[in-house]
Amino acid sequence: MDLGIAGRTAIVCASSRGLGKACAHSLAQAGVNVIINGRDEATLAATADDIAADTDVEITPVAADVSTAEGQRALLAAAPEPDILVNNNGGPPRKDYKELTRDAMVDGVVMNMVTPIELIQAVIDPMVERKFGRIVNITSASVKRPLTGLDLSSGARAGLTAFLSGVARQVAASNVTMNHILPGAFDTDRLRSGLEATASMLGKPLDEFSAERMAEIPTGRFGYPDEFGKACAFLCSVHAGYITGQNLLIDGGAFHGSF
Numbered sequence: 001m002d003l004g005i006a007g008r009t010a011i012v013c014a015s016s017r018g019l020g021k022a023c024a025h026s027l028a029q030a031g032v033n034v035i036i037n038g039r040d041e042a043t044l045a046a047t048a049d050d051i052a053a054d055t056d057v058e059i060t061p062v063a064a065d066v067s068t069a070e071g072q073r074a075l076l077a078a079a080p081e082p083d084i085l086v087n088n089n090g091g092p093p094r095k096d097y098k099e100l101t102r103d104a105m106v107d108g109v110v111m112n113m114v115t116p117i118e119l120i121q122a123v124i125d126p127m128v129e130r131k132f133g134r135i136v137n138i139t140s141a142s143v144k145r146p147l148t149g150l151d152l153s154s155g156a157r158a159g160l161t162a163f164l165s166g167v168a169r170q171v172a173a174s175n176v177t178m179n180h181i182l183p184g185a186f187d188t189d190r191l192r193s194g195l196e197a198t199a200s201m202l203g204k205p206l207d208e209f210s211a212e213r214m215a216e217i218p219t220g221r222f223g224y225p226d227e228f229g230k231a232c233a234f235l236c237s238v239h240a241g242y243i244t245g246q247n248l249l250i251d252g253g254a255f256h257g258s259f
Ligand SMILES: NC(=O)c1ccc[n+]([C@@H]2O[C@H](COP(=O)([O-])OP(=O)(O)OC[C@H]3O[C@@H](n4cnc5c(N)ncnc54)[C@H](OP(=O)(O)O)[C@@H]3O)[C@@H](O)[C@H]2O)c1
Pocket: 013, 014, 015, 016, 017, 018, 019, 020, 037, 038, 039, 040, 041, 043, 064, 065, 066, 067, 088, 089, 090, 091, 138, 139, 140, 141, 142, 183, 184, 185, 186, 187, 188, 189, 190, 191
């Protein structure tokens, strides 16, 4: 399917590895020029090479912390008026909610709620004027299904979802859409480091523990980042103009519910 977005420009935040990288790669395969981002310059440069290997678009690496005003300025300097914005970031570390300090809570909310809103504020007006804009926010399945120790992450992302629910309706008539993708367990560095930490805490071999986790998922496996990236690219396509304000849960059926 031709996604109809070749020649467009996308800022994909936190995209040197994992789900963000998969989104940037799928958009590039659809002919979109991509601004990619991460804090580690060497990893970011390697990702630019990976994407360049099978695409023919402009890839602009911006090494910066997206949670900071300076990092956001650098991203927007690379593409002041993007057609597509994919919001992504790291998440706050796993912690018992009773141990969270005020500073830690503010940091978590800045990372997963304030930062994407600030970027949307910066890019939305030209999207509305041009009558084309696609915004996708990578949140988490934990918005729907709580995970102990990730309460701050879940809360900040749910806050973002609610905040943008009204905003999405304000810009929908201008062909600007705003959707969220909620990953379940996807095979990325983040998932693997979490599995390693929990397996070692439980004193189990990593393979055995990973197999147990996969068995809890109806598909019997973890998600491939490329599957996530392709879904993101579709939501950014010309064909997705009637999909807005939605939460797309991609979790292999792990969340048990009819809706
Ligand atoms: N994978 C899953 O199963 C899963 C499930 C639920 C939710 N999520 C959420 O989905 C998002 C992506 O997860 P992932 O699994 O793809 O993580 P990942 O494999 O750890 O990759 C994270 C990416 O974000 C970049 N990054 C992190 N903090 C950044 C910052 N402050 N500024 C700029 N770039 C930053 C990293 O590069 P640098 O470190 O070099 O900056 C890296 O490119 C996270 O918010 C995660 O909590 C993931």
